[in-house]
Structures are given as structure tokens and as C-alpha cells.
Amino acid sequence: MLKTTAFSLLTLFASSISAQTLSDNYGKYNSFAHTENIFAPVIQPSYVPKALDVTEQTIRVGGGKKEELMFGFAAGDRIIFNFQEMNNKELKEIEITEYPTLSRFSDYKTKAVKNKEIIVSQQGIYIFRLKNSSLSKRICKVRIQRIPASESSVNFNSAVSWLTKQDTVWQSYTTDVVIGYDTTYIPRVKRVMVRSEVDEQLISDQVQRISSASRGENRASIVVSLPPDMRTPYKTSRIVAWAYWVGVGPDAMRAWQQNLRNVRARNMDYYTPLGAYANGGLATLDLPRNGQNINYFITDQENRDLFMQKQPFRYVTDGKGFGDYRKFTSTAQCQGSFYLCFDNANPAGLTDINVKVVALVERAYYEDQAYDEEVITPITEKQIRQQPYIRNTTYPVTGM
Incomplete structure (x- = not known):
């Protein structure tokens, strides 16, 4: 009886405690739940990726040609590439390359590529290359899209621009550099002119008689043979000028005597009057004042032979009157032989023509002389030098 009563009391106590505990805990839990509902955060909607068109176009690829498209993509982008040959013909090759040379995708002899996806690990430029090896054209429809990784890259500019930068590059090269000079003396012998002189040489001094026109033998000629140039190792001679003087009739002697007096008056009697005229010492010479015209x-x-035969002929110079004089100084006219030709057109009587011809001969004398020739030889050595040059580099950029 006592045991039964005790058990009943224990059961009642336990039930009382359990009910109280559950009641307390319920109050606590209910209070917490109420607090959580008051301070719960407002959840905003997250970024939803979507495909953005980069380009969509129809391209004609000619036979044996290729076409390239170039676009930029942001880091994290997903590239979606679609291709279709409009006439269901094969295209030799399609290749997608990450600039400059990293191939990311290629396909050969294909008619279509559907939703090819490439993940862009870092911002860069991609080249989409279409090659046609056929002789006929290919009509290709291309669509390129990008799916940005975040909202910050949605407005990324995929256009590609080319920039040029200049760098200064130093290029090494090897060259010979003069570091000094070496002077030596070599014995030599040279030929030098020690003196020169101009001499007058008589070529002709004579009286030529010709008949009148009525007698028929009214023409005559005198040869002027100039001495040839001479050249030896130690002496040379050449004609530098020659001159003639012609006087007709008895008055020719008087005129020549006056020329002699003019030379003496100028202290030039080491020349004849004609020699002084040829050398430039006398500007004029006296001529007969009367006589017969020749x-x-x-x-x-x-042409002298034609003249004597009374045939048409050519001449170097001509004149007419009681007398004449002339000089020649050009190289071409100071060599060889010439002819003085006379024509007496008077109707009667004999005519005497006083003819004088001189040449000026320049003679030069040489001798050998010893001397030391100075020879300066540069001393050089190989040295490495550097020179700058500007290098222009062109590169593509995107996202600008």
C-alpha cells in the first residue's frame, strides 16, 4: 500500500514538471519566432545573364579567299558562335583565334556551327576567320554573341581599334674606329717643268707674181705648212698661234717698213711686226694705201685644188683689197697645212703680192726632281657601337 502511494506521488510530480517545462519553452520559442519576423532582411533579385549580339551578318567569301572578323570581349564573357552556309555548301575552314595566335576553335569542311561556346578567361581580342579554298563563292551567315559574366561588363565595347606606339631601340653594330695615324715617307721622282719660252718661227716670206684676168693665169696659191707638235720626255713644243700679212704692189714695202718702226718704238724688236701681232703686242698692222685689188x-x-680649177670651193676666211692680215689661235687651226689663195680680177698687168707668214712656237723643258712623298695611314680597330632607331608597333585594343 505504501509502495503504491509513493509511486503515484512520483508520477504526479513528473507530470507537473513536464507540463510546466513545455509551457515555458513554448513561450520562449513563440517569442523568438515573433522577433525573427520583425527583423527579416528584404532579398533583392540577382543579376540574370543574357546573350548580347556582337554582330550578325551575311558574308560573301570569294573563291580562294578568306574573310576575318575581329571583336573584343571582357574577362568572364562567354562567346556564342553560330555559322551557316546559306547554300548548304562546305567551307574549307573556320577558326577562332585569341589574338595574336592562340587557336581556340577550328573546324574543317563544315556547313554549319551551332552555339559554339568559348569562355573568355581574360579581356582580349578574338579573330573569326573564314577560309574558302573552292573556286566558287560561299555565302556565309555569321552570328556572334557574348554573355557577360557580371552586370559591370554588360556595356563593354567590343569594337577593335588599332594604335601605334613608338619605342626607342638600341642596335649594336661593329665598326672600324680610327685611333691614330702612321706617317711614313717614300722616296719618289717627279718630272717638273723648269722653264718655257715662246719663239717666233718664219714659215714664209716671199713675193708671189700673178697675171691679170685677161691672160687667164690669174690665180695662185702658197702653202702654209705649220711645224707639228713635238713631245719627248724632257721637251715639248706646240704651235700656239700663227699669222699672215699680205701687201699688194710697190706700196707693200713702204707699209712693211712702217710696221718695223712701230715694233722698235714699243721695244718689241725681238719679234717681227707679224710676230708681235700674233702674240698680242700689236693690235693692228699697216697695209698698202694704193695698188690693185686682190x-x-x-x-x-x-678646196685649193678646186680653186685653181675655178670650181666651187669652200674656205676658212677671205678678204679683198690692197692687203690683208689675220691671226689664228685655236688648237684646231694651229695644226697641219693651209693654203693662201689669190685671185687677180684686174683686167691687165702683172701684180706682185708680198706674203709673210710666221708661227709662235711654245717650248717647255722638263727635268726629274727627287722628293719624299708623305703617306698617312690611319690606324683602326674594331669597336662595338650602338645607335638608336625608332620602332613603330601597331597593336589592337578593345573596350575603349
Whole structure:
């Protein structure tokens, strides 16, 4: 009886405690739940990725040609590439390359590519290359899209621009550099002119008599043979000028005597009057003041023969009157032979023509002289030098 009563009391106590505990705990839990509902955060909707068109176009790829498209993509982008040959013909090759040379996708002899996805690990430029090896054209429809990884790259500019930068590059090269000079003396012998002189040489001094026109033999000629140039190791000579003087009739002697007096008056009697005129010492010479008119010509041998045969002929110079004088200084006219030709057109009587010809001969004398020739030789050595040059580099950029 006592045991039964005790058990009943224990059961009642336990039930009382359990009910109280549950009641307390319920109050606590209910209070917490109420607090959580008051301070619960407002959840905003997250970024929803979607595909953005980069380009969509139809491209004609000619036979044996290729076409390239170039676009930029942001880090984390997913590239979606679609291709379709409109006439269901094969295209030799499609390749997608990450600039400059990293191939990310390629396909050969294909008619279509559907939703090819490439993940962009870092911002860069991609080249989409279409190659057609066929002789006929290919009509290709291309669509390129990008799915940005975050909202911050939605407005990324996929256009590609080309920039040029300049760098200064130093290039090494090897060159010979003069570090000094070496001077030596070599014995030599040279030929030098020690003196020169100009001498007058008489070529002709004579009286030529010709008949009148009525007698028929009214033409005559005198040869002027100039001495040839001479050249030896130690002596040279050459004609530098020659001159002639012609006087007709008795008054020719008087005129020549006056020329002699003019030379003496100028202290030039080491020359004849004609020599002084040829050398430039006298500007003019006296001529006869009266007499018979004579025609004068200077020709070569061929035309002298025509003249004597009374045939048409050519001449170097001509004159007419009681007398004449002339000099020649050009190199071409100071060599060989010439002819003084005379034509007496007077109707009667004999005519005497006083003819004088001189040449000026320049003679030069040489001798050997010893001397030391200075020879300066540069001393060089190889040295490495550097020189700058500007290098232009062109590169593509995107996202600007």
C-alpha cells in the first residue's frame, strides 16, 4: 500500500514538471519566432545573364579567299558562335583565334556551327576567320554573341581599334674606329717643268707674181705648212698661234717698213711686226694705201685644188683689197697645212703680192726632281657601337 502511494506521488510530480517545462519553452520559442519576423532582411533579385549580339551578318567569301572578323570581349564573357552556309555548301575552314595566335576553335569542311561556346578567361581580342579554298563563292551567315559574366561588363565595347606606339631601340653594330695615324715617307721622282719660252718661227716670206684676168693665169696659191707638235720626255713644243700679212704692189714695202718702226718704238724688236701681232703686242698692222685689188682665201688642200680649177670651193676666211692680215689661235687651226689663195680680177698687168707668214712656237723643258712623298695611314680597330632607331608597333585594343 505504501509502495503504491509513493509511486503515484512520483508520477504526479513528473507530470507537473513536464507540463510546466513545455509551457515555458513554448513561450520562449513563440517569442523568438515573433522577433525573427520583425527583423527579416528584404532579398533583392540577382543579376540574370543574357546573350548580347556582337554582330550578325551575311558574308560573301570569294573563291580562294578568306574573310576575318575581329571583336573584343571582357574577362568572364562567354562567346556564342553560330555559322551557316546559306547554300548548304562546305567551307574549307573556320577558326577562332585569341589574338595574336592562340587557336581556340577550328573546324574543317563544315556547313554549319551551332552555339559554339568559348569562355573568355581574360579581356582580349578574338579573330573569326573564314577560309574558302573552292573556286566558287560561299555565302556565309555569321552570328556572334557574348554573355557577360557580371552586370559591370554588360556595356563593354567590343569594337577593335588599332594604335601605334613608338619605342626607342638600341642596335649594336661593329665598326672600324680610327685611333691614330702612321706617317711614313717614300722616296719618289717627279718630272717638273723648269722653264718655257715662246719663239717666233718664219714659215714664209716671199713675193708671189700673178697675171691679170685677161691672160687667164690669174690665180695662185702658197702653202702654209705649220711645224707639228713635238713631245719627248724632257721637251715639248706646240704651235700656239700663227699669222699672215699680205701687201699688194710697190706700196707693200713702204707699209712693211712702217710696221718695223712701230715694233722698235714699243721695244718689241725681238719679234717681227707679224710676230708681235700674233702674240698680242700689236693690235693692228699697216697695209698698202694704193695698188690693185686682190681677192684672198684661206683653204685646205682639197678646196685649193678646186680653186685653181675655178670650181666651187669652200674656205676658212677671205678678204679683198690692197692687203690683208689675220691671226689664228685655236688648237684646231694651229695644226697641219693651209693654203693662201689669190685671185687677180684686174683686167691687165702683172701684180706682185708680198706674203709673210710666221708661227709662235711654245717650248717647255722638263727635268726629274727627287722628293719624299708623305703617306698617312690611319690606324683602326674594331669597336662595338650602338645607335638608336625608332620602332613603330601597331597593336589592337578593345573596350575603349
